[in-house]
Amino acid sequence: MGALDECHYNEELENGVNIGGCVELGFEREPETIAIEKAVRVLLQGLGEDINREGIRKTPFRVAKALREGTRGYKQKVKDIVGGALFPEAGLESKIGHAGGAGGLVIVRDLDLFSYCESCLLPFQVKCHVGYVPSGQRVLGLSKLSRVAEVFAKRLQDPHRLANEICAALHHGIKPTGVAVVLQCSHIHFPDFDFNPNHENSVKTLVKSGSGVFDDEMADIWTDFLSLLRFRGIKFEKDCHLRKLVEKSWCPSLTLTKIGVPDCAMLSAVATILCSLGENPLRKELLETPDRFLKWLLNFKNSNLDLKLNGFVRLKKEECLISNGNEELLCSEVNLPFWSQCEHHLLPFHGVVHIGYYGSSKVNPVGKSLLQSIVHFYGFKLQVQERLTRQIAETVSSFLGGDVMVVVEASHTCMISRGIEKFGSSTATIAELGRFSMDPTARAIFLQIVPNFSPIAD
């Protein structure tokens, strides 16, 4: 699946090819890279994986590259970005008011960023809105607002600190009358094993930070700023009251209990990763991060769910066989949520599974919860989406009959948080068994039933 490449000129490093005029100075041989690779091998082994398997052989390098690039903000300086990009711009001449370089509000909306959650080390998505009021007849090149925001997003973060750091850096860099930052953050939910149709894909929070004229949250200029964000689905008044609640429950890992018996080698591997990114694992907020990251990761331990499912399948299969034989209808079970972990990048991918089959009645003979268990069973592994789709189809067909179609729709963190940063992209994979593989009409009918899938980026 290739490596992360913010630096497109280095795009083909992984394959040993350099296609541009830019030479990577031994990234592969840097001690931080090697330390992360080693730590990832420990994690893979802790998950029960064969680290020489073709799909994951290069995973340690891919993870090291993604993590180091994804936290490159530690090495960047705002002064270097802002320095060359302050342009003289006249303010109002002989008028009372604010405009141009003399106090007219400047806003950049809907900047897509991602960051890493310092609580659990998973990436989270950020929709960033920045405004400032120029002073001294200098304005900042608009794209620099985005670049400065990136410097702080590309670190281990918490939404409030991220907003505060962007705001403070811009205030210090531009020396304006004021800076306002609003962030809409979205964090993947930790798995919910009980089937819950209303389960949200992600935890969302809305934070803001202001300096100068934006220092006072009640200042009228906040009203101006928020007015121009109002079509972005931002309702601040309401959310602000929830702030205390949100602060406590932002990262879903914080509400989970500690893992039973921590694997010391794995915990220490995660701590090594934190060090190699330039962080101090003893910083208060990071103390339990290894534990919380493992809470996530150990969901994907090979064979975690085996036994539970095996018993279930046998029981239901018998029931199902009895009810067969009548006229068959095209039936479906759609929107079964799943979580999985991309084996190429050790990053989450998640979404929904839709299952079509033929049955004697519209009532699913094996029950939605069994299908959900099968989906979880194959989801909670290091996976690729193509294999997940096939495995679900094969298993389901063994007790829903040979005519089965499975569609998996997913949002891949590795398509968003790494170099290609394709926010809003989503994937779909299809498996067709028996009649579905031969009958386009059957496929078309089922695909009409499949509801709209919205990736978390939306």
Add this chain to the structure above:
Amino acid sequence: MGALDECHYNEELENGVNIGGCVELGFEREPETIAIEKAVRVLLQGLGEDINREGIRKTPFRVAKALREGTRGYKQKVKDIVGGALFPEAGLESKIGHAGGAGGLVIVRDLDLFSYCESCLLPFQVKCHVGYVPSGQRVLGLSKLSRVAEVFAKRLQDPHRLANEICAALHHGIKPTGVAVVLQCSHIHFPDFDFNPNHENSVKTLVKSGSGVFDDEMADIWTDFLSLLRFRGIKFEKDCHLRKLVEKSWCPSLTLTKIGVPDCAMLSAVATILCSLGENPLRKELLETPDRFLKWLLNFKNSNLDLKLNGFVRLKKEECLISNGNEELLCSEVNLPFWSQCEHHLLPFHGVVHIGYYGSSKVNPVGKSLLQSIVHFYGFKLQVQERLTRQIAETVSSFLGGDVMVVVEASHTCMISRGIEKFGSSTATIAELGRFSMDPTARAIFLQIVPNFSPIAD
């Protein structure tokens, strides 16, 4: 506004700072860079600009960097991208059908790309959807579908050729059962000087390309593929009938007449740019590109519109003064379209202007068309949005009274097509004169009237 940086490690090249482990090998001193810079200086002078003015002094370098990075696809090889990323993946075992590595459709949707129009050299946006059917029990890492698409997007292109090239490259690289590519392309409209409220911001087209099992446009597998795109606003049947029409009118420059007296130095400068990007300016499709690019660029020649507007203002100003004196109402004229050209990057930014003022009746005393003329007057220059906003406010206030508020909402090509690639981002700037600068309620009422602005990225 800084330079383009796909290569974030090189982010601060412009400021002479190198913040990562990656060294740019004399990009600044490469003959192609120098040739483009020289050509851009000719263009700036042809536009009547002082090339030593602070805002545009570094524009030649910024343009060279943006163009060369934006067409880096010429140097990239698909084989290098695909080579290391084909993973073994079992197909179905003892079942009839398609799945996993044995024929189950794999789709990546909603990849945001941009490309350069070979007809007029302006960037255009692409929403790319790619599917393929694996064979030989090998699947391609999902992010590689995006990377391969990028290789061809980062060239001078036409939508049909772009779709065909992505399709052929993937077919050749993966050797699958088939590949399908659907592109939704969006090209900025050339200026329309007559006020037309229904004027579209952009020309859109929808193209597709298929290989192998997708070779036949009527094949059932196209139905499967398109079913899973149906929520992306794609209605292919209808659009397909329009294909011939669309092909002819895709680039708006093609429907314009030739420019009157071509400036040979400027034409030759554009041809030099084409050469420096690695293109052959004698290629059939590029023969008239310099002429067409100048058709766009010369809209932004300083003083193009001066005379026309001056006459207009005098007339209307007198009429306006007569009708003053009654009780004043908060009035507005919203959604006045504008086109402008970012002076930092020679790239379009465009959007809408909203004007609030106080008047004696809800009927705009000077007429919408005069306000539109003023907007065009300040838009059709090399500009920055902050200055545009202030200039409109100052001019409008001279005949609508001193209490004026102007909001400019825009989508900046330089925020999308260069390194930061913030698709969907938009900007807003505000100028407040007189009462609006002192009365938050007046601002709030006016901002409530401002309608939703949708950047072309949406």
